Amino acid sequence: MDYDPHAFPPFAVTVDVVVLTLVDGRLHVVLVKRGVEPFKGDWALPGGFVRVDEDLATAAARELAEETGLGHPAPFLEQFGVYGDPGRDPRMRVISVGYVAVVPRVEEPQGGSDAAESFLAPVDEVDPASLAFDHRHILEDAIDRARTALERSTIATRFCPAEFTVAELREVYEAVWGVELDPGNFQKRVADVDGFLEPTGRHRRGGRGRPPELYRAGPASVIEPPMRRP
């Protein structure tokens, strides 16, 4: 780490944000259409420059808000990787820090103030070849991270609105893991985790069957023992 501060190589640093959410029980990701070369017309992850005096996480939150309008409520954001192959950007050496954002179901997709257009795409329908740069890998890694995060951490609740039912939480697990879970066993399992779910005492009316109880996310951040992926 001994170096001359005036002789460092020229790097640009960006953040790329993989915004995950659930729409109709399917995992979706926010993509923006590139308006300029290179990769003009291709889909890309929202992202951009880190400013000189800006924290990485702050930059991720800012880009998320600017490009997708999903700044409120403050989304869950977690760093999951760095991408720095020489040549990943044809113009210059760029190091990109990958963040996953998990946001509650959005009714009306988006409409960012910054980028031209943004889309919500079902992750299993995204054509990897249509993604700019190495965003195909970044997306893969983010989904991988989300899958394993559901095991030990309580982020699944971040896909849900402030108050939600156990069935909605189960939908999150089913969508992210791509499996079906037994409703009864799932219910007992999550109820057993201290601080995962906080009952509100109220119920959701209007559905077809017995009205389910509404829960809030509890204070726990860790699920112990971890949920097992079938």
Place this chain on the structure above:
Amino acid sequence: MDYDPHAFPPFAVTVDVVVLTLVDGRLHVVLVKRGVEPFKGDWALPGGFVRVDEDLATAAARELAEETGLGHPAPFLEQFGVYGDPGRDPRMRVISVGYVAVVPRVEEPQGGSDAAESFLAPVDEVDPASLAFDHRHILEDAIDRARTALERSTIATRFCPAEFTVAELREVYEAVWGVELDPGNFQKRVADVDGFLEPTGRHRRGGRGRPPELYRAGPASVIEPPMRRP
């Protein structure tokens, strides 16, 4: 991601490598003594600049070899985080990519060709306050990553020489997790994982009890179901 390549903010990019190994059944980390300001005289993680045309992982491997001489055999290297707070380096904006390296027990500590001095320190005796920059956090995160990696991945074998006994593998788990494990149950558990251990048929002689069988690391990289940390 639309930008003018000539107007990017000036960033320096470094890699910091957390080299973990086992000495006498205790987890150790390689530290180097800083010879220049800032933090002159403090301990730091080996690391340095990423070159303009160099891959991040390549840079990590190169710094590891240069500063500690631990280039052969090619060590296990995994990226685990990025550290980019403005102000983490008092001289300029530096983004550092953290890598964990896991190397087999080294008999004679090191003697790098590059850095002044390098030490092998037991991780539980490292005084966090004595570490330069934010290396205290980087070290913590690396150990955390190692702990969880032992659950699902087979990296534990990377702490061992080419041929090793089940007791040596158990020592790895005990040292990294900081727990004691039942020898009998551990033996059965790891033997049950397909591709984790490959018997050599030979045994280690000269010890005090029944000569243990020698194993090689098998082809599996994933432990399914994961090992459970007590």
Place this chain on the structure above:
DNA sequence: ATAATAGTGTCTTTTAGACAATATCAC
């Protein structure tokens, strides 16, 4: 009433853990 979903209970299978029993060495 019927269909649908929520939530509980019961039983079976699997897995983890405690710990005894046996094996094979150095001394």
Place this chain on the structure above:
DNA sequence: GTGATATTGTCTAAAAGACACTATTAT
């Protein structure tokens, strides 16, 4: 032999999973 460690076996406790059963709504 004794003491040490490796390895296997046995039993028990805990967890996961299949699935039946009850609860409560809309229609």
